[in-house]
Amino acid sequence: MDVILAAINDAFTWQALLAIVIGTWAGIIIGGLPGLGSVVGLTIFLPFTFGMDVITSMALLIGVYCGSVYGGSITAILINTPGTPQSAATTFDGYPMTQQGRVDEALGWATFASFFGGVLSCVLLIFCAPQLAKFAVNFGSIEVFALVCLAMLCIVGISRGSLLKGLVCGMMGFFFSTVGSDPITGADRFTFGTYALSSGLDLIPVVVGAFALSEVFVRFSARDEEATTIPEARLRFPNLREIGRRLIELVRGSFIGSFVGALPGTGAAAAAFISYAAAQKLSPRRANLGKGEPDGIIASESSNNAVTGSAFIPTLALGIPGDVVTAMMMGAMVIHGITPGVRLMVDQAQTVYALFVVLIIVNVAMLVLSKPSIGLFRYLFKLPLGFVMGGIVMFSFIGAVSVRGNPLDLVVAALTGILAYVLRRGGYPLAPLVIGMVLGPELESSLRRGLLISRGDFFSFFTHSGIATTLFALIGLFLVWTTVAGVLDWRAKIAARREPVSPSSSRA
Amino acid sequence: MTSLRYSLAALALIGATHSAVAADNLDIIVPFAAGGATDIVARSFEPIFSQQLGVTSVVRNVAGASATVGTAEVANSEGNPNIIGYEPAGALSIQPSLKKLPYGPDSFTYICRTVSNPMFLMVSKSSDIESFKQLVEESQEYPFLYGSSGPGTLPHLAMAALTVNSDLKAEHVPYSGSGPAMNALAGNEIQIMADTETILENYDLRPLAVFAENRVEGYPDVPTMQELGLAEMDFAVWQGVVAPKGISEERTQQYAEACKATVESDKFKSFADKAKADIAYLGPDEFKAFVQKRFAANKQVLKDAGLTP
Incomplete structure (x- = not known):
């Protein structure tokens, strides 16, 4: 108990609180600017921490990290351009809501879901870190392969209209x-x-090209139309009743x-796609997903902030650092x-x-700072469209x-920007391309490592461990479910087409 | 509108001044992304080094392709006295033998080696293997798997050399870094790993042998490879500073003196202690000879292990 009190004391110094406010606010802005994401934000702030004490420097970095993951959703919702790859899944429902004039609601849900996910994961971190870490160790290459396969299936869900076009884009991302x-x-x-080329294609330049630059091209080519004006950014938090109705979505995404x-x-980024895929199968409002349904924003934002x-x-x-960002934090600790x-x-x-206390304060700070930050973006986007688009292009290239x-x-x-523009004109969804790019390397290396471990026997993957068997069974279930639903859909369509004919045929 | 124009003009001015000053700035290339193990050491090295040299310096992270992209940038700046690279062992002594690169071991002016840590052969503490002899015996029936932080990295090379030079039967599984490999070791996906003391201490592993000439301080019970009756195997994770070819003798001397003063400073020593990096200074000529020796030795290992034709 004494330790906890002393820790709270450490976290509530004015230096630490100031660092949290500065870090979180800067993080939200950096995350919101397309191209500049968590890694760039941390790189900018890392040198400042060398002169600070441990808690203050971690407070600054955690603030930047959490803020940037949330900030990416602001531009994802406003202009269909995720500020960071982590928020790519937020565009699926966030932007349609904006087009329907529900900007305030969309930003409100994104903010609240981010806060909820962040806090719930802090609680889990505090109480179950050792147990969760032990469980995570059981995820070897084969289990990860199964999990990534499961996540890949969300390509099927988000390529509305044409599954073939979705798969083409997914494979293109995988190839990249x-x-x-x-x-x-x-x-x-x-x-x-x-x-x-031997260093490969990095995710950030591809995401920047696929979303930010292609959006600029699309808006430029349609610049005289009404639809290209950016709506005024406002924020309206959901009330308790609305939260209660979607609580299960929040909890699932966060978990x-x-x-x-x-x-x-x-x-x-992977977490957000997996969570979105889960919402597509389990949300009671799944039929509306992709057309401007808050559940989609919740699935994406609660899960990506829970990762923080x-x-x-x-x-x-x-x-063991979980990703590049925590690897940088580990460096700062050293x-x-x-x-x-x-x-x-x-x-x-x-x-x-x-650190735990700091994480919780950062999430609260994020909730408080969301309003002024969105205000700033509102101001920025009021500038003539040419300046806004020019700024997006500039930041995209800086970030890349x-x-x-x-x-x-x-x-x-x-090049990705031009390719993405052509694809969008042809009605190809771009999200699968990013999913292929995000999950591709993990899919490939976990499969090949798994084959090394099982000495080339792929069929032993299915019986490798309880976790692997369960995950593969889920994949099987998903495929059967999708096929059956597809067939039923098809039959219903055929029946619907016949219906106007059938009364006349019965009379005859 | 006018304010916007003014700010654009101000931005342009800032850009112009930056490029004007840049001529006197020292670029320190770190061929890894910011925040990695090498980057942390480089960033602690940089302020003291530039103070000694009396210049302003900037750490630039140029990452990718097993650290060869950043290294190539240093090599390609022939004759430029304002660029140096803070280099890891792999990019200088392994990668040039593995693939076609725009540089080789002769493409640099060697300044100094800063730190060097010997590598240990280790297994998880939860395994019942206590000695190298036992490891070899148990591997006969069913070969073990050893992890590494990627293909062609030092952990890979050290283990490849060991399997060639002993009766140990083990196969390679590369991961995307030490972290994921440690996760795999904890989950018993792999059984063996070769890495430095930092990894050994942080993850509570059991050392079986050390890839060094002599036993290491702090580990009096861990035998060297030679003591186990094997050929001499010397693998260490080291870092050093290189400059492009074609810089003046005087500049080289300045760099070397600044480097020596840096690694001997109390500030760097206390950092190295925290980060468990052993300071192992070598001057320009010794460092050059050292890299060439390591380069030749690693080339032989790659050939023996069938990794290069």
């Missing part, structure tokens, strides 16, 4: 992810002898996010003499508890190149 070094042998693939975040190497808390589970319990590892919870209990300082990424972003 195979460019560069082979993850198992290290050999170069699809580089055509060009050295610059999925918390769990996926606890697995090393997956991350917030649970990504610390493997980091703190085992010293600078301050805290070595993450199996004994961290025991040796540095006070610091760890103070700053991830790893490779000039090739500018070319990749520009």
Whole structure:
């Protein structure tokens, strides 16, 4: 108990609180600007932390991290351009709501779901970190392969209209992810002898091209139409009754996010897609998903912000960073003499508890700061459309190149933008392309590692462990369900087409 | 509208001044993304180093392709006295033998080696294997799996050399970094891993042997490979500073002196202690000879293990 009180004391210093406010606000803005995401935000702030004490520097970085994951949803909803890849799934329902004039509601749900997911994952982190970490260790390559296959199935759900077009885009994204070094042998693939390509295509330039640049092109080509004006950003929080009605969605999204975040190497973008796929099968309002249904925003935003808390589970319990972002946090801890590892919870209990307190304050700060931040975006988007679009193009390119300082990424972003524009004109959905890009590398390397482990026997994957068997069974169930639903749909359509004819035929 | 124009003009000015000053700035290339293990050491090294040198310096992260993209940028800046690279062992001594790169071991002016940590052969503490002999015996029936932080990395090479030089039967499973590999070790997906003391301590593993000439301080009971009756195997994770070819003798000397003063400073020492990095300074000539020796040795390992033709 003394430790917890001392930890709360550590977290409530004016330096730490100031760091939280600055970090969270900057995070929301950085996350909201297309191209600049969590990693860029943390890179900007990392050098400032060298002179601070441990708690203050972690407060600043956690603020930037959580803020940026939330901030991505603002532009996703307003202009159909996710500020970060983590918020790509928020566009599916967020932007349709904007087009229907429900901006305030969409932003309200996104904000509240982010807060809810963040806090719930903090609670899980505080009470079940060791247990969850132990469970996550059971997720070996084969289990991860099964999980990623399950997540890939959400391509089926989001390619409304034409499954074939969705699959084409998914495969294209998957193909993009195979460019560069082979993850198992290290050999170069699809580089055509060009050295610059051997580092592969990074996710950020592709996402920036696919969403931000293509959106700019689309708006430019339709600039005289009414639909291209950006609606005024407002925020209306859902009331208690509305929250109660969708509580189960919030809880499911948060749990999925918390769990996926606890697995090393997956991350917030994958969590959001998995959660969205789950909502498509389980939400009572699933028929409306993709047409402007708050459940879709909830699924995406509650899960991606739940990752912010649970990504610390493997980091703190085992010293294994869950993603790039927590790896950077671990680096910051090392600078301050805290070595993450199996004994961290025991040796540095006070610091760890103070981190938990900071995480909760950050989520509250995010809720409070959402209004002024959205106000700022409202002001920005009131500028003439040309300036807004110019700004988006500029930040997209800055973001694309700053991830790893490779000039090739500018070319990749520009080419993806043109490709994405052509695809959008042809009615191809772009989200599957990003899903292929996000999940492709994990799908490939987990499959190939799994084959190394099972000595080339694919069929032993199904019986490798209880978890693997369950996940593969779920995939089977999903496929059967989708097929049956598809057939029923088809028969209903045929029946509907016959109906006007049938009365006359019965008379005859 | 006018305010917007003014701010655009101000932005342009900032951009212009930046490029004007940039000529005197020292670029320190770190070939990994910000926040990684090498980056942290480089960022602690940078402020002291630039103070010694009396210049303003900027750490630039140029990541990708097993750290070779950033390394290539240093090599391609021939004659530029204002760029150096803070380099990991793999990019200098392994990658040039593995694939076609725009640089080789002769493409640099070597400045200094900063830190070096010997690698240990280790297994999970939950396993019942206590010695290398037992490990070899148990591997005869069913080969073990060893993890690495990626194909062609030092953990991979050390284990490949060990399987070639001993009766140990083990196969390679690469992961996307030490973290995921440790997760796999904890879940018993792999059984063996070769890595440094940091990993050993952080994850509570059991060391069976050390890839070094002599036993390591703090681990008096861990035998060297030679003591186990095997050929000499020397694998360490080291980092160092290189500059492009074609810079003046005087500049090289300045860099070398600044580097020596940096690694001997109390500030860097206390950092290295926290990060469990062993300071192991080598001057320009010794470092050059060291890299060339390691390059040749690693090339042989890659060939013996069938990883390169």
